[in-house]
């Protein structure tokens with residue numbers, strides 16, 4: 001069974017935000033508008049975060065694209081009181097929108113602030129509404145529940161269906177999330193971390209590889225390759 | 229009971245407010261009711277539009293409502309724990325104030341549970357907690373312990389009320405029918421026989437002992453919804469005991485506040501006396517000292533280290549945007565109690581009331597400054613966030629306090645605020661002791677050692 005993981009090469013990322021936009025179109029995250037965004041209400045399953053290090057004149061901005069880290073030891077799941085968030089056999093962490101009671105405990109427990117809450121009923125301007133992804137798996141979430149990056153789980157299903165229709169076995173390379181597919185700088189890699197021949201496995205073991213807040217023991221399945 | 233019963237002084241004063249209601253009382257009820265109504269409107273709006281009406285945001289997912297939750301659960305320790313400890317240690321002076329304490333517990337718990345519900349994004353799914361509850365989640369520990377505590381403190385409030393209920397059944401013959409019915413049903417056929425007394429005392433002592441560990445567990449698990457996460461300054465072993473101490477501290481303050489109000493309004497000055505204020509005042513001081521000690525341990529340990537994420541939160545509290553809150557908290561919880569209560573002359577109803585209001589505010593701030601600052605500065609954050617509660621949150625807090633007071637006052641319009649039979653028992657005990665001493669002094673009684 002594959003263990004899905006991602007590697008992001010910070011040398012190649014130039015913060016164009018294509019991943020952020022692709023994710024929004026693929027996953028139907030609502031438009032919060034400038035007002036609500038300023039109030040910290042925007043829903044961005046993937047974000048490119050600027051970490052400013054040092055002080056003038058020696059300033060360095062470290063840009064980190066941040067999807068859900070898909071922790072192997074996920075604090076978000078430990079705290080959920082109703083099992084509304086869970087890990088699939090292939091290591092992807094999902095939210096059951098029909099089960100979630102909106103207590104936001106998981107959002108508080110996730111050290112990466114990856115989980116987003118639906119403060120209002122989701123909205124889109126008319127022009128965007130016409131282009132919502134019709135896939136039932138990403139239909140707009142109801143008000144009052146938590147949502148987050150799923151590694152585009154609907155694409156995994158589709159890839160499996162496609163392989164089956166074509167009468168060939170499904171392979172790990174059949175499936176990529178939208179952010180990986182779209183990445184302008186080819187900075188993102190995706191695949192089966194358990195397969196020693198896969199690119200992600202090899203990159204994850206490179207000396208440049210590190211993970212965010214590794215000391216917390218969450219064991220993320222998203223690796224970064226150091227800049228420089 | 230015989231019909232020619234002449235009401236004792238105690239009975240007359242305690243039952244008086246149950247018979248006659250002043251205009252002022254209804255005025256207060258109307259004001260409180262109005263505030264509760266405002267809260268209902270605000271809550272209705274929150275439920276129809278979403279939690280967007282609050283000041284919450286990413287990453288400050290918890291704010292005023294969760295602070296209120298911890299606060300109310302905290303003051304619920306007033307009662308049960310204090311009255312149980314005093315009962316177990318057989319402190320005689322507890323007798324006139326146990327009922328008030330136990331009622332605070334009961335209503336504070338209901339309000340506490342309500343806060344959790346207000347905080348949910350999907351209030352319609354609240355029952356999922358019972359259908360699909362996962363015991364690995366600290367939130368479910370809370371649900372379990374609070375439910376258990378609510379059940380046991382209901383019993384603990386009810387049991388010592390039975391003899392008084394029977395008295396009401398027999399004495400309040402001119403009360404409206406529905407009230408007489410309530411008294412009759414709740415008195416559960418009590419007629420004061422020796423056997424009934426024996427069983428009741430037994431039940432009360434078992435509950436008193438049982439309720440202490442439950443109460444401690446409740447506040448510990450409340451702290452663990454924070455302590456079990458890895459957020460800076462939450463992930464600390466001190467949180468459990470710190471919360472328990474804070475809970476008892478704020479509980480005593482609440483007891484002071486309500487005791488003083490009931491004493492004034494119900495004219496119970498002759499029964500709730502200087503002694504209660506004196507002893508309880510000392511207890512409050514002790515808790516204040518404990519609280520200060522825990523606060524110091526927590527802040528110094530964090531501040532001395534160089535763990536950047538932790539220190540960042542600490543700095544937010546002592547010199548950042550939370551500094552005014554922090555100073556207010558230290559003033560209310562440490563300086564004010566010691567300034568006023570340290571001298572016996574300060575431990576008067578007025579002094580105690582002022583301190584108690586201060587401590588109640590200070591402890592609310594303590595909850596708030598534990599919850600909010602940590603969330604504004606999580607470990608991985610590109611920018612700090614700022615949380616400003618909105619009118620809805622403030623309004624619902626005020627409405628919750630109003631509802632708490634409303635329930636409390638109405639309850640004591642229906643039931644006596646002082647446990648009449650226990651005070652009478654206390655008087656009898658005191659009288660018997662005095663008589664025995666008298667006889668002993670006159671040499672008419674042989675002092676004997678109790679046989680083991």
Ligand code: SF4
Nearest residue numbers: 068069071074076110
């Ligand atoms: S990054 Fe956060 S939401 Fe994603 S698995 Fe880890 S703890 Fe859960």
Ligand code: SF4
Nearest residue numbers: 080100101103104106
């Ligand atoms: S917000 Fe939803 S998913 Fe998160 S802990 Fe609460 S019930 Fe679980």
